[in-house]
Amino acid sequence: MRVKNKVVIVTGAASGIGETTAQVFAEQGGKVVVADIDAKGGEKNVATIKSKGGQAIFVQADISKETDAKHVVDEAVKAFGGVHILVNNAATFVLKGIEATVEEWNRSLGVNVIGTAMMTKYAVTEMKKAGGGAVVNLGSISAFCAQPDFYAYSATKAALVQMTRNMAMDFGPHNIRVNAVCPGLIITPASRNHIAKLGLTVEQYSAQEGAKTFLGRAGNTREVANAILFLASDEASYISGAYLMVDGGYAAI
Ligand SMILES: NC(=O)c1ccc[n+]([C@@H]2O[C@H](COP(=O)([O-])OP(=O)(O)OC[C@H]3O[C@@H](n4cnc5c(N)ncnc54)[C@H](O)[C@@H]3O)[C@@H](O)[C@H]2O)c1
Structure with missing residues (x-):
């Protein structure tokens, strides 16, 4: 049990990488808050976790709204008494080039960058009370590698990699580590x-x-979830401000 009794918030946990990550943390003894805009998928994942003996609750939230981000953290505290780990996984995918509209840019930045900042703002307040914690942000190979027609998405992922370093600097004195996982x-x-x-x-x-x-x-979702688990666990106790590529070597070529 690598995160036994730790309270873990996973955003975007109704689907894909976040869905599996919530399950992996629950398997390792975490008390998991499944946060997502999608209630049907979120409730389904909570049911899956509980059916395997894990602990989880669902909180519906649009993380681009500050009130919703605060609500997720409030519900985590209400259900489990605090917050120790935050996985900023939720994202919107505006996979467009120069034709992306201002509205699409605002949605991309609003969820991927500002949503991550809002979730971290409230979660870190609780981590400080708990004496420390860990944040893992989901970057991407798109933060480093040019891909056709990906500006609105790639720019947000590059921003997240740098925001990870800034957060790691600011929260280090509070024993809070901040890292990024960058999938291919x-x-x-x-x-x-x-x-x-x-x-x-x-x-x-x-x-x-x-x-x-x-x-x-x-790659598959469990291969990313395992990397997130490592960075969030005490095994990574001297790792902060780092990004870990989980891309089969894509970005190294
Ligand atoms: N799949 C890939 O190949 C890949 C590669 C690199 C990085 N990533 C990153 O991994 C993360 C997960 O991607 P995925 O492929 O599992 O995506 P996905 O679409 O399967 O899951 C994303 C989840 O985020 C939720 N979400 C979207 N907007 C939200 C909002 N405003 N508030 C709350 N929840 C919201 C969705 O409802 C969904 O459940 C993302 O950050 C993505 O950028 C994925």
Whole structure:
């Protein structure tokens, strides 16, 4: 049990990487707050966790709204007595180039960057009371590698990598570590949606993008969740302000 009795908030935990991450933390003894705008998927994940003997609650929230971010943290405290770990995983995917509208830019920045900042603002207040904690932000290979028509998304992920360093500096004196995990191609509902828009099958896209990695394949959600778990756990006690690529080597080529 690597996070026994730790209170863990995972945003975007109704689907994909966040869904699996919430399950992995619950398997490791965490008391998990599944936070998502999607109530159906969030409740389903809580039911899955509970059916395996884990502890979890669902809190519906649009993390781009400050009141919702505060509500998630308040509910975590009400249910479990505090907050020790925050996984800032929720994201919106504006996969567009120069044609992206101001509204789309605002949505991308509002959820991915400002939402992450708002969640961290309230969670860190509780971590300070608990004597420390850990934050893991979800970056991406898109923070480092150019990809066609990805400006509105990539800019937010690059911002998150730098915000991770700034947060790590500010919260270090409070024994709060802040790190980022940067996945490559992971097959999730979000990536399936993108693949469908390209007119390819998951197999075709995985083969095409997988060939650009050292391992020759796409990754799965558990491979990312394991990296998040490591950075959030005490095993990473001297790691802060870092980013860990979970991309099969994609960005190293
Ligand atoms: N899948 C990939 O290949 C990949 C690669 C690199 C990085 N990532 C990152 O991993 C994270 C998870 O991606 P995924 O592929 O699992 O996506 P996903 O779409 O499967 O899951 C994202 C979840 O976030 C929730 N969400 C969206 N907007 C929200 C909001 N405003 N408030 C609360 N919840 C909201 C969605 O409802 C959904 O449940 C994201 O940060 C993404 O940028 C994914």
